[in-house]
Amino acid sequence: MSQIIQSVKGTRDFYPEEMAVRSWLYELIRHVSTLFGYQEYEAPFLEYLDLYAAKSGDELVREQSFVFQDRSGEWITLRPELTPSLARMVAQKQRQLVYPLRWWSFGPFWRYERPQKGRTREFFQWNIDLIGQDLPEADAELVSIAATFFRTLGLKPSQVQIEVNNRRLLDNQLDQLNFPKEDRGSILRLIDRREKMPSSDWEKYAQEDYQLTNHQIDGLLAMLSNLDLWQESNELVRFFDALNASGVSEYIRYSPAIVRGLDYYTGTVFEARDRDGEFRAILGGGHYDNLVADVGGDPLPGVGFAMGDVVISLVAKKFGCLPQKFINQKPTVLVTIFDESTLADSLQLAADLRQAGFATLTTNEPSKLAKQFKFADRVQAAAVIVLGPAEIEAGQVTVKDLTSGEQVTFPRTDLVPYLSKILATPSAS
RNA sequence: GUGGGUGUAGCUCAGUUGGCAGAGCACCGCACUGUGGAUGCGGCUGUCGUGGGUUCAAGUCCCAUCACCCACCCCA
Known part of the structure; x- marks a missing residue:
């Protein structure tokens, strides 16, 4: 037993039983994606480090990606995300493609992180994007896809919710509270932490570590508890109207505390979570103004989201949504x-x-x-x-x-x- | 990178103040030489994660180390 060479930390062996789950998930994703008229694509698993260095902060890539030199000395990365590859693929054929582009993909990704519940170093991810439209209705289409996916899977609105916010709305609010533009990043992190600690701790933390005035703290708290704030955003009003019309609004709610990473999202952002808060985010995404900016290309807006296989499988299992028998086994x-x-x-x-x-x-x-x-x-x-x-x-x-x-x-x-x-x-x- | 938990048979686990290494399930055989599941009887199964230390004696106590799990950090 001890002679068997171990599997690489954070990887999973897919025995037929687990493979059946993965295939089943893939089928479901393919079904929902194509139902909305999206086309499947795939990018290389290996990319030059430069592709990510251009975009996602090089520290991040060097420390949290698998990076190595190939035999000729080139720095190669096992892809930690798909968006930069997608940006390149679009930029390379920018004039030949029919917009809006509707593309989806499901493949492996690698991140050099400490494995824990819902997180592995090798995982599969569904990526789906609508590129070339700058419309609240386009954002709503993606959220509608996510909701349809949950419904098809058998997850109920009482079990999972897609929480939505808007970066521009958030920015305006922070402007009104006189937060300087340059440390937006740290304030967003503070907001993100609000639900993770008791409110008294949070206030203390905000005062001491962030040097916020009582006025600013009260303002933040008021903003974070105002569930009608979305009505001040014309974008969000149109967005929610579109979702109502699509019949999936029971899966979606406005949530002022949703921030999503700091990078390329510029408008509406969203993430799906289980309502018990037992798991980390199931999927996350949002609207971006310019997909191809860093790869060289003309400005191109879009909206998309990514969902890893690990958390959704845990959630589906918890709520009994995995099929008892898998159809891939022929009698x-x-x-x-x-x-x-x-x-x-x-x-x-x-x-x-x-x-x-x-x-x-x-x-x-x-x-x-x-x-x-x-x-x-x-x-x-x-x-x-x-x-x-x-x-x-x-x-x-x-x-x-x-x-x-x-x-x-x-x-x-x-x-x-x-x-x-x-x-x-x-x-x- | 920081902290906590767990490592004993193929699997799930028990193992008392330190005193012969255990159970259930699984597996193999037989009852049953042309018929699976159910039942009964019999049988096999161990580097107690690894290395060191204390002791007459270590699965048990101490130190180190590795792996897995959980949380923090981070989350493109």
Whole structure:
């Protein structure tokens, strides 16, 4: 046991059971994305470090990404996010594309962070963007996609909520409270922390670490508790109107404390969380003014979000939304091998069945029938076909339906229609 | 980077003031030489994470180390 080389810290082995969950998630994502008319794309997993250094603060990339030199000495990064690659892909063909662009992707990403609940070093992420429109209705479309995804998954508005804010609205409010523009970043962090600590601690923290006046603290608190503030933002009013019309508004609410990272978001921002607050954010995104700015290209606005596979899987599991049985497993039949003399007959029958479209197994070697039946049971085969000397001589087969336990013997030529009949009832939904 | 918790059979775990290494499940065999699940009987299973120390004696106490989990930090 101790001789087995360990897996890399923060990575996960996907045994068939876990792989089934991942495939199921991918299918759901593909379904919802294409339902809204989005096209799938993919970018390289390896990128030059420069691609990120241009954008997301080089400290961040150097410390929280997997970076290495290739054999020629080039600095390569295992992609920690998709947006810079997307920006490049769009910039390279900026004049040839049809706008607004509606693109989605689901693939692996790597971040060199300390693994913990809901966070691994290697994870899969759904990215979906609408590029080339600067409209509240476009922002609403993305949020509507997120809500539709939750609904399709079976998560209820009482279980998950998409919380929305707007950076311009927030900025205006902070201007009115006389916060200088240059340390917006730290104030946003303070706001972000509001819900993570008791209010008395927070006020003390704001006074001592941030040197805020009582007036500013009161102003911040008033802003953060004003759930009608969105009405002062024309953008948000249109945004919520659009969502109402789309019939998903019960999944969405205005939340003045939502900030989202500091980087490229300039307008509406949003993130989805479980209502119990047990998990970290399920997905997050927002509106940006210029996707391709740092890669060289003409200004291009857009809106998008990203969702990692780890948290959504935990949430789906908690609320019982994972399917009991996974559809990717086709019912299989097992053809027994009676002895050496019948081996060829069994292999040939198995080949015929595969030709007819049935997922078919054999044991590849003769053994006691009991053993072969037990094996069939263990691998959850739907039926066992016994082809012994008696059947071969009579030109027959014996079929046992492992679900019902029924067993019949009949001419071999009737096998395909019979199997079609007993396997027709889908055991999984 | 900081702090806390956990490492014992394939799995889940128990193990008393330091005194023979355990249970359930799983697995294998038999009852049953052409039939799975259920039952009964029998059997297999260990570097107690690793390295050192204390002791007549360490799974148990001490030190170090590694891994996993949880929280902080961060979150593109």
